[in-house]
Amino acid sequence: MKRTLLPLNGLRVLDAAARHLSFTRAADELAVTPxxxxxxxxxxxxxxxxxxxxxxxxxLELTPEGARGLDALRAGFLQFEDSVRAMRQGQSSKRLTIAAPRDISRYWLLPRLAAYAATDGDFRFQLIAADEPLDFTEANVDLALRYAAEPDEAEGVALGKAEAVWVGAGERICWEGGHGGDIRLSVADAGLALEAAKKGLGRARVPRLLAEAAGMDWTEAEPARRRYWLLAPLPQWRQAKVKALVAALTG
Structure with a gap:
């Protein structure tokens, strides 16, 4: 059955005007003009x-027709308020699921999560290792950290500059593919490349944010196609707990 389109703004005004029996006082309550x-x-x-x-x-006097529906109207508004409170209960949750690559999690994310959790002992985090794009709904993820050129279809906040730097010295350590006689070691990700450079196995080109988070000395900063992003689809981005976490991570 098709529902009647209710004039909710008018009904809210009716409720206020009936309680005050004054358009002026109703206007003050509703922050509009008489x-x-x-x-x-x-x-x-x-x-x-x-x-x-x-x-x-x-x-001002309410007519019998106006008074007849007020009890049901006010009961309806109370049910609306109950519905809004029920929908907001999820926002009071302090459990967050975050997907991120292992390397940036270790050096950049975990220290910041520790500082954020110290502000409230009720926070709970689940950290998922993820290097590739994922289905936020299927994975039940609130926020993702990804190394990418663009945020794609998700809402994104860029972290740091789109720059790469060289760490270590000697022959090249490769983690992004490639070939050549100067490559001494090939590894799976930037974190392993950085660790190999620390051990003196050569030099590696890694994201500047990662090198700085790891406390590594670096040289030869240069523009990079990719950077780290904090990502979430718009529904997740609307969550108060996600907004608060992003503000803490980027503040």
Whole structure:
């Protein structure tokens, strides 16, 4: 069955005006002008086909037609408020699931999560190792950290500069593919490349944010195609707990 489109703004104004028996005081409550209250009441009267208020020498008076539906109207608004509270209960959760590559998790993310968790002992985190794009809904992830050129279809906040730096010295350590006689070692990711450079196995080109987070001395900063992003689809991004975490991580 098709539902009737309810004039909710007009009904909210009716509730306020009926409680105060004054368009002026109703306007103050609703943060609008008395003229706007009067317009909403007239529009509601036209929609319902009844007169809701009369002006008398003693002031504004509610008609029997206007009074007849008030109890049900106010009960309905209370149910709306209950519904909103129920939907907001998830925002009170302090459990967050984050997907991120192991290397940036170790050097950059974990220290910041520790500092954030220290502000409230009720925070709980689940950290998932993920280097590739994932389905946020299927994986039940609140936030992802990814090394990419663009945030794609997700909402994204860029971390640091789109730059790469060289760490270590000697022959090249490769982690992004490639070939050549100067490559001494090939590894799976930037974190392993950085660790190999620390051990003196050669020099590696790694994201600047990673090198700085690891406390590595670096040289030869140069533009890079990719950078780290904090990513989430818009529904996750609307969550208060995600907004707060992103603010803490980027502040």
């Amino acid at each position: 003229a706007a209250v009067g317009q909403q009441i007239r529009a509601l009267e036209d929609t319902l086909g009844v007169v809701l208020f009369r002006r008398t020498p003693k002031g």
